[in-house]
Amino acid sequence: QKEVEQNSGPLSVPEGAIASLNCTYSDRVSQSFFWYRQYSGKSPELIMSIYSNGDKEDGRFTAQLNKASQYVSLLIRDSQPSDSATYLCACWRGYQKVTFGIGTKLQVIP
Amino acid sequence: DVKVTQSSRYLVKRTGEKVFLECVQDMDHENMFWYRQDPGLGLRLIYFSYDVKMKEKGDIPEGYSVSREKKERFSLILESASTNQTSMYLCASSLATRRTGAYNEQFFGPGTRLTVL
Numbered sequence: 567q568k569e570v571e572q573n574s575g576p577l578s579v580p581e582g583a584i585a586s587l588n589c590t591y592s593d594r595v596s597q598s599f600f601w602y603r604q605y606s607g608k609s610p611e612l613i614m615s616i617y618s619n620g621d622k623e624d625g626r627f628t629a630q631l632n633k634a635s636q637y638v639s640l641l642i643r644d645s646q647p648s649d650s651a652t653y654l655c656a657c658w659r660g661y662q663k664v665t666f667g668i669g670t671k672l673q674v675i676p
Numbered sequence: 677d678v679k680v681t682q683s684s685r686y687l688v689k690r691t692g693e694k695v696f697l698e699c700v701q702d703m704d705h706e707n708m709f710w711y712r713q714d715p716g717l718g719l720r721l722i723y724f725s726y727d728v729k730m731k732e733k734g735d736i737p738e739g740y741s742v743s744r745e746k747k748e749r750f751s752l753i754l755e756s757a758s759t760n761q762t763s764m765y766l767c768a769s770s771l772a773t774r775r776t777g778a779y780n781e782q783f784f785g786p787g788t789r790l791t792v793l
Binding site for chain 1: 716717718719766770780781782783784785786787
């Protein structure tokens with residue numbers, strides 16, 4: 567079982583819709599969770615961090631964490647073509663161990 | 677804002693050459709990391725450093741070495757480049773790793789796309 571699992575996609579959503587990106591993790595000691603956006607040919611950019619159960623909102627982005635289910639998600643409201651990118655989920659479980667998922671490719675269709 | 681810079685965006689080297697990739701961060705971060713990213717494999721940690729002159733192996737250290745002589749600079753060395761080291765190399769830094777929360781947010785440089793012929 568991979569430490570951090572994401573569906574590689576592509577996930578296609580129409581412009582203006584809500585995009586829902588999901589991630590599960592295997593290690594219950596994971597404490598901090600991050601979402602990165604990576605445009606093709608570019609490096610990952612941190613867009614959201616979440617540390618406790620529940621929702622955290624930042625503009626059009628909402629991160630959701632459920633530690634009991636070992637599940638973290640990212641919702642993008644009013645999706646725009648400029649949101650088309652690969653989204654990486656990452657988990658920190660102590661010391662140096664930040665583990666990245668393989669990423670989900672999102673396509674927003676105009 | 678955190679700024680992480682890498683010495684080259686694109687690099688072409690020949691098999692057997694010694695290759696140096698350099699990374700500099702300007703936010704006084706304790707930790708620095710080197711990853712490689714390949715299609716279908718995601719980000720894989722090569723080495724990291726939590727202090728000057730300190731280093732620890734990541735998941736795929738074979739064929740690589742690192743150097744951290746100053747806090748802001750972390751170098752990745754390919755002692756004898758091979759074609760299977762053709763990849764995107766990403767440097768990152770974070771404030772600290774022994775604490776929870778934002779201390780572990782990693783900030784990435786622009787990456788170096790290395791091709792070994």
